[in-house]
Amino acid sequence: MSSVEEFRTEIRGCLAANLTGSFAGLRDRGGPGREHEAFAERLGWERHMAAAGRTCVGWPEEHGGRGATVAQQVAFHEEYALADAPARVNHIGERLLGPTLVAFGTPGQRARFLPPIVAVEELWCQGCSEPDAGSDLANVRTRAVRDGEDWVVTGQRTWTSLAHEAQWCFVVARTEPGSSRHRGLSYLLVPLDGTGVEIRPITQLTGTGEFNEVFFDGARTRAEHIVGAPGDGRRVAMAIPGFERGVSTLGRQVGFRRELETLIGLARGNGAADDPLIRDRLARAWTGLETIRCNALRMLDGVAAGAPGPDASIGKIFWATWHRELGELAMSVLGAGGMTAAGEPYELDDRQRLFLCSRSDTSYAGSNEIQRTIIAERVLGLPKEIRP
Template identity: 85%
Template sequence: MSSVEEFRAEIRGWLATHLTGAFAALRGRGGPGREHEVFAERLEWERHMAAAGWTCVGWPEEYGGRGATLEQQVAFHEEYALADAPARVNHIAEQLLGPTLIAFGTPEQRARFLPPIVAAEELWCQGYSEPDAGSDLAGVRTRAERDGDHWVVTGQKIWTSLAHESQWCFVVARTEPGSRRHHGLSYLLVPLDQPGVEVRPITQLTGTSEFNEVFFDGARTRADHIVGAPGDGWRVAMATLGFERGVSTLGQQVGFRRELETLVETAGRNGAADDPLIRDRLARAWTGVETIRCNALRMLDGVASGAPGPEASIGKIFWASWHRELGELAMDVCGAGGMLAAGEPYDLDDWQRLFLFSRSDTIYAGSNEIQRNIIAERVLGLPKEARP
């Protein structure tokens, strides 16, 4: 096993060599609010990475990964972000579903589903949120009934990122009639390309459609495409959410730092930095991005020890609020001109897109309200919020 610095130098050199030619145009493409950009080309890049062994680097070697240590995974995500490499298209499968199957899946499930994830041949989306069960996942109403060798799924999911590009969806559904809250849920692997599945893109504030509504009307999946036992879906789903806040957050932090540095340059160029209040806010933003990194490292230390604690919730609240405030600061730096679209019909620049998309940061992946409840109830021991 190479050292962290050797590993860092290896991925840095590979990116410098391969983000060239046709792939050079992909630098900086994709990302929040821009997921639609050159999707086919980014998928080709992902498969190019897979052929060289640069997908799923943290997975054990027996499942197609590199068996990279936590420190090496941090180095990978940081170098990837520093290279301005394109946003990944199979993050949900690689960072969420894959580790879940490694931890909870059967040998047959791992053999069937992990190799196509490593090769970026099958894309996945997450079927959690519903119209009446967003941050409160335990309120899901989508149901699945056993019918011989299949589960039959009926219900609706919403805010399903990249469902329109995916072949599969991991779905939390209620499989025990009459059950309530987190009881009676199951974690199913459902193919999307079948009768009984309809995907409807939702237009966002940015004018793009990264997420979708997904309707299941008698959709079917094999009986053995259940992860864990029937009724054990809550435990599996919570594990997936834990994996969601993994080492890739360090790459996210590098992206935040780059945004701030560019905003500082913009403020200096257009004179906004002459305003002492703007200068103060830029300085506070710099302090904030350093705090984000500290929170991420603290969270990863808990993950490494096998006992992740409230750090994930603390970190999520902080970076989400910080990024939303950065979008607001960007609009103030741009001044009145920031209110004008760059072109027809709705051509946004990077700062406008940041401002609009970052409004969702405090909602997705666990809203600030839910994160505060977790900290209050599970850490401070305060009474639980009243629920119907």
């Protein structure tokens, strides 16, 4: 295994050599609020990277990965961000579903589902949230019943990122009649191209629609497509946030730093930095970003152990709040002109898109309220919240 610096140099060289020709125009495409941009071309780019062995680098070699260490994975994500490489289309399969199957799946499930993720031949979406059950799985109402060799799924999912582009969805459903709260849930792998599945895009504040509602009306999946034992879905699902908050967050912070530096330059250029309150907020944003990075590095011990523990919620609540406040600061720097679209019919600039997209940061992947409960109960050991 190469050293971290050797690995970083390899990835940097690979990106420089390949983000050329037909791929050169993909730099910085497909970020938050722009997930629709050049989707087919970005899919082609990711398959090109897969053919060169540059996907799923942190997975074990026996499952198609590179077996990269945590430090090497950090280097990969940082170099990918520094190269302005396009936003990934296979994030949910590579970072969420794949590690879940490595940890909890059967040999047959790994053999069936992991190779198409490595090759970017099948895309996945996450089906956990419902209209009345977002960050709290206790309120899940979607049900699945066993019918011979199938599970039959009925219910609704919402806020399902890129479901309209995915072939599969992992779904937490209630499989034990009469069960309540976290009991009786199961983790199912459900195809989206069968009967009984309807996908409806949700138009967001940015005017785009990568979020979706997914309706299951008697949708079927094979019996062996349950991860873990029936009724054990909460344990499997609770591992997902740990995988999601792993090393890739350090790459995301490269983008955060670029946004902040651009905003500082804009404030200096339009005179907003002359306002002492704006200067103070910019300084606080800089120190906040340094703190986020230090906290993320501190959490890497948990990643190295397999997945971050509940204290990973500290990092999530910190960066989400910081980024939302950066969006608010961007609008203050823009002033009244920031309230006007750049063009017809609804063309936004990067700062306006930052403001609108960052409003959701404190809700998706576990709301701030849920994160505080996890920190209180599972990190600090405080008494659990009284529930009816």
